[in-house]
Amino acid sequence: MVAALSRFERRIPFASPDRLEHLQRKRLRDLVDHAFRTVPFYRDLKRDGLDPASIRSAEDIARLPMIDAGALVDDPMRFVCDEFRTSGREVFKTSGSSSGLRKPIFWDHGSLLLRAARAERDRVVIARLAEERWTSMIVREFLTNEKRRFVARRFGIDTDHHQRLLILPADFSSRTQRTIYSERTTIPRRPVHYNHLPPSVPFEVAAAHLRAIRPRVVFSFGSYVDQFFHYLESTDSDVPLPKLWVYLGDRLSPGGREIAEERGCRLYSVYGAMEAGTIGFQCEHRDGFHLNTDLCIVRIVDKDGEELPPGHVGSVTISPLDNRAMVLLNYNVGDLGAISTTPCACGRTLPRLSRFEGRQSEYVRLGDGREIGSITIEAMFSRELRRTIQARLEQDEPGHLRWRVVAAAGETPDALALALKSRAAKALGVDTRVEVTFSDHIPLTEAGKFVRAVHRQPVANAKANRNLER
Numbered sequence: 001m002v003a004a005l006s007r008f009e010r011r012i013p014f015a016s017p018d019r020l021e022h023l024q025r026k027r028l029r030d031l032v033d034h035a036f037r038t039v040p041f042y043r044d045l046k047r048d049g050l051d052p053a054s055i056r057s058a059e060d061i062a063r064l065p066m067i068d069a070g071a072l073v074d075d076p077m078r079f080v081c082d083e084f085r086t087s088g089r090e091v092f093k094t095s096g097s098s099s100g101l102r103k104p105i106f107w108d109h110g111s112l113l114l115r116a117a118r119a120e121r122d123r124v125v126i127a128r129l130a131e132e133r134w135t136s137m138i139v140r141e142f143l144t145n146e147k148r149r150f151v152a153r154r155f156g157i158d159t160d161h162h163q164r165l166l167i168l169p170a171d172f173s174s175r176t177q178r179t180i181y182s183e184r185t186t187i188p189r190r191p192v193h194y195n196h197l198p199p200s201v202p203f204e205v206a207a208a209h210l211r212a213i214r215p216r217v218v219f220s221f222g223s224y225v226d227q228f229f230h231y232l233e234s235t236d237s238d239v240p241l242p243k244l245w246v247y248l249g250d251r252l253s254p255g256g257r258e259i260a261e262e263r264g265c266r267l268y269s270v271y272g273a274m275e276a277g278t279i280g281f282q283c284e285h286r287d288g289f290h291l292n293t294d295l296c297i298v299r300i301v302d303k304d305g306e307e308l309p310p311g312h313v314g315s316v317t318i319s320p321l322d323n324r325a326m327v328l329l330n331y332n333v334g335d336l337g338a339i340s341t342t343p344c345a346c347g348r349t350l351p352r353l354s355r356f357e358g359r360q361s362e363y364v365r366l367g368d369g370r371e372i373g374s375i376t377i378e379a380m381f382s383r384e385l386r387r388t389i390q391a392r393l394e395q396d397e398p399g400h401l402r403w404r405v406v407a408a409a410g411e412t413p414d415a416l417a418l419a420l421k422s423r424a425a426k427a428l429g430v431d432t433r434v435e436v437t438f439s440d441h442i443p444l445t446e447a448g449k450f451v452r453a454v455h456r457q458p459v460a461n462a463k464a465n466r467n468l469e470r
């Protein structure tokens, strides 16, 4: 059944807009009826007079109150369906990289299984970008495992060249493998081997694994690949790179992307959240994320929750339609982005999140009152940051920033601090005071992520930032 579903899923990104809307409406209707019957938060809304029949299309989502990480932290069980409180579901924890708080997310077993088939949408692109031509659809569709192995031997295909390296936390790796790469479904297996490393291992160890395994595809968080390439640059190491480096969870800095491109390593990303599964995925053009709008409604809203037209940057709010265990409609996921105004050259009809501006929690305030994202600041400092391995932006108070950096091998702290400060004066203006602090190592969070911007206001944002420094 899953194999048939995979074929169906592979066609969805190219379906007509009418077909996509039909699927979206049907799933929304089913989910709303289910939620207003069985999920406390939505039952309360009904009691207060909200009619579930009034929520039938993406536009109607605006009738629902916007929820965010705070609501989930305060009382996650309000969003859990009665039926799945104690069984029939898995409970995952978010990484806490946006709000600093790890929230429990419930997923029912049925939707987790379907997710495996849905991953076909991006898996097709990954195979293509990794140049795994022999896993063409025809081979994958019609051959049994034995025949596939015969074909592989017959054509001298060396399965050693289809190694994967996952540099992700253990719980994340198994979940990634299960839900994104379908290893436990009836989809015919490819002779692919998965190797695992936790993101906490030193970069030398990861480099040694790349030399020994020579993986065709590597998976990691964006911050990991970013710092790994800074490390390679710093040590001038000659390491065989994979055909494709797939990053998820967070992003690369502009400088890290530049180094990867110079070294000829292709980068690819999927946009997901524990609350939603895969929200969007890049296509072969790798220009924005095609949004799985039939599975998760994405709206871009302003500060008042009003929906913005394509081309305008606002908060990304999601409404995952395929999870029956936990229902989160009109959920502010903490990212900023804009929907593309033009269709993609690849022919996929799924709309694109074209400008991804990072997380709201990564914005800092300059001395002249401007709020600016760490992604923009990293771009301004990209030349100086190439002389570091890790770099974090810290804000003690508005107008006062600190770069906490791990210097690259051979860099003298004085010279690097001077370079960072003189760039700051040029790029950020004289009203913003910038200091530089050197560390031997900046630790990752418990979930294996790197926090690139830290706020230290003691009162106002204390709750949101409570755990950022773990």
Ligand SMILES: [Zn+2]
Pocket (backbone or CB within 6 Å): 283, 284, 285, 290, 344, 345, 346, 347, 348
């Ligand atoms: Zn495309």
